[in-house]
Amino acid sequence: MTVMVAQCPGEASGPEQRDAAQRLLRVGLERAFGIRSTEIEVERNSFGKPRLRGRPGVHFNIAHCRRAVAVMVADCPVGVDVEAVRRRDAHVADRCFDASEMVRVEAASDPDREFFRYWTLKESYVKALGCGLSYPLRGVQFEVSQDGEPASNRPQAGFRLVEDFPAVVIALCWLQPGGRSARSDVVHVAW
Amino acid sequence: MNMLPIITTVVREYADVPESAITQDTDPLRDLDLTSYDLMGIIGRLESELGVSVAERDIRNLVTLGDLDDYIKARVVRS
Numbered sequence: 001m002t003v004m005v006a007q008c009p010g011e012a013s014g015p016e017q018r019d020a021a022q023r024l025l026r027v028g029l030e031r032a033f034g035i036r037s038t039e040i041e042v043e044r045n046s047f048g049k050p051r052l053r054g055r056p057g058v059h060f061n062i063a064h065c066r067r068a069v070a071v072m073v074a075d076c077p078v079g080v081d082v083e084a085v086r087r088r089d090a091h092v093a094d095r096c097f098d099a100s101e102m103v104r105v106e107a108a109s110d111p112d113r114e115f116f117r118y119w120t121l122k123e124s125y126v127k128a129l130g131c132g133l134s135y136p137l138r139g140v141q142f143e144v145s146q147d148g149e150p151a152s153n154r155p156q157a158g159f160r161l162v163e164d165f166p167a168v169v170i171a172l173c174w175l176q177p178g179g180r181s182a183r184s185d186v187v188h189v190a191w
Numbered sequence: 192m193n194m195l196p197i198i199t200t201v202v203r204e205y206a207d208v209p210e211s212a213i214t215q216d217t218d219p220l221r222d223l224d225l226t227s228y229d230l231m232g233i234i235g236r237l238e239s240e241l242g243v244s245v246a247e248r249d250i251r252n253l254v255t256l257g258d259l260d261d262y263i264k265a266r267v268v269r270s
Contacts, residue, residue, distance in 0.1 A: 014224035047251060065226055083228055091235025092228065119228060133227055134251040 001074040002032040003172060003186045007165045008067050012191075017064035021071060024189055025062060028073040031187075033058055049130035061127055068168045069191075076176035079128030081120040085167045088115035096122060096137035104143065113169065117144050120171035121152070121159055128157065128173040162186055194241070194263045198256055201236050205229045215257030234259075243267055 004024040012020065029035040029052075041053040052058050060073045063082040072078040088111060093102055101118050108114035121142050126135040141153045150159040150171075158180065162170040199213045206223040219225045219233070234245050237259075243266040245253075253259045 014221075017224070066224075083226065089228075089232040089235070091239060092232045095231060095235045095238075123227060132251055133231060134248050136247050137231075 001072065001078070001174060001185045002028050003080070003162070004028045004031075004071045004073075004189050005162065005164065005170060005186060006069045006189045006191045007168065008069070008191050011066040012064075012069075017066070017069060020069045020191060021062045021064045024069055024071040025060060025073075027189065028060065028071050029058070032073040045130055047131045047134065049127070049132070063127070063170070065168070068165055068170065070162070070170045072172060072174075074174060076174055077128050077130065078175070079124040079126065079173040080170065081123035081127060082168060082170045083116050083120050083123075085113045085116050085169060088112050092119065098138055098141050100143075101141060114144070116169040117148075117150075117161055117171070118142055120169050121150050121161070121173070124159065124171040124173035125152075125154060125157060128175050164188070192264065192267065194260045194267070195256065197240070198233075198237065198260055198263075201233055201240070202256065204236075205233055213256065215255065215260065217256045218254055219256065237263060241267060 004027055006020055006024060026037045029040060042050045043053045044050050057075055059077050060071065061078050061080045063070050063080045065082050065084050067084045068082050070080045070082045072080045097118065105111050105114045105118060122137045122140050125140050126132060129135060143151045148161050150161060152159055156175060158174045160172045162172065195215065199210060202213055202219060206225055208223055217223065219230055238245055241263060243263055253262055
């Protein structure tokens with residue numbers, strides 16, 4: 001599993017985010033599978049999840065926000081989400097968070113950061129499944145330990161939080177029972 | 192009833208864009224650089240303000256703000 005992450009020095013526009021993500025994807029595919037940029041042909045499933053045409057064993061996922069970009073490349077389905085930490089949204093909490101999760105969020109020393117840990121974990125899972133926001137997020141439940149290790153009610157999935165950048169939370173998900181992600185899988189790339 | 196003015200007001204709380212940048216054809220993820228988190232907040236806010244419910248299974252079909260407008264109108268009329 002290869003995870004490429006880059007922090008924007010300021011706030012990136014949408015096109016700048018997408019350009020950076022495509023660059024990280026090219027680097028990640030070459031690094032993990034030896035796939036050259038000229039060989040990359042992307043198509044989408046019915047829910048809009050991108051995949052490589054003609055390479056069913058190669059999986060990747062992309063996430064970007066104004067502050068950072070992250071790309072996962074692996075041999076199993078993966079999902080990644082990245083969000084800038086900002087004020088938590090009560091409407092999102094109502095729709096997508098279980099009551100026990102909100103108790104933990106409100107009890108945290110930084111509730112907004114804690115909120116985005118849970119949100120990005122949920123989002124990484126549905127991105128790995130490839131079904132986007134059509135999946136009921138409240139049912140995907142997490143408990144993040146004090147040292148940042150997420151536990152979930154989805155035993156077939158693995159999760160990791162990457163919090164290497166200030167004010168940004170990145171969550172990784174891989175759908176491989178017993179699969180592992182090591183800290184060394186995360187590669188920092190210059191913006 | 193046209194819901195787009197209400198939708199526009201809510202969207203502009205999430206996206207720093209002029210009112211003129213928002214139309215029926217606007218895709219909030221593609222055109223306004225919003226994230227799926229923002230989109231979920233917008234939907235939740237509209238549900239709260241308008242007393243409608245947006246089912247998760249339908250969200251994938253709500254690509255543009257016009258789609259969202261049509262969806263909400265149908266449910267406001269029904270309720």
